[in-house]
Amino acid sequence: MTSKEYYWKNRKKLLADQKTARRKRRTIVLDFYGGKCYCCSEILYEFLGIDHINGGGTKHRKLVGANLDRWIIRNNFPPGFRVLCHNCNLSLGMYGYCPHIGIPQGGDDSPKVV
Ligand SMILES: [Zn+2]
Numbered sequence: 017m018t019s020k021e022y023y024w025k026n027r028k029k030l031l032a033d034q035k036t037a038r039r040k041r042r043t044i045v046l047d048f049y050g051g052k053c054y055c056c057s058e059i060l061y062e063f064l065g066i067d068h069i070n071g072g073g074t075k076h077r078k079l080v081g082a083n084l085d086r087w088i089i090r091n092n093f094p095p096g097f098r099v100l101c102h103n104c105n106l107s108l109g110m111y112g113y114c115p116h117i118g119i120p121q122g123g124d125d126s127p128k129v130v
């Protein structure tokens with residue numbers, strides 16, 4: 017049996033294994049960086065993600081692709097990352113602040129509370 021045949025025969029199991037392995041890596045990495053959202057202390061892993069503290073996330077993400085967790089483990093958990101939930105991450109990325117911490121006041125381009 018070629019490896020391709022093997023793959024198609026066991027595709028379901030292989031994909032499931034991959035998923036399990038991915039989740040495991042994710043849990044390990046999230047645990048290492050605190051296991052909860054740096055901003056709002058969210059602890060549900062389904063909502064959490066790894067964030068680059070000093071930006072540069074997009075560039076780095078392009079480099080390591082979707083395998084950031086694997087990259088972090090391989091590189092021995094380098095500093096410069098933190099855990100953020102998707103709400104806080106999105107808000108910080110989109111507005112530059114998170115309303116959990118406070119909405120910046122003053123200035124023309126400060127967001128208006130509607
Ligand atoms: Zn949060």
Ligand SMILES: [Zn+2]
Nearest residue numbers: 055104114116
């Ligand atoms: Zn927040």
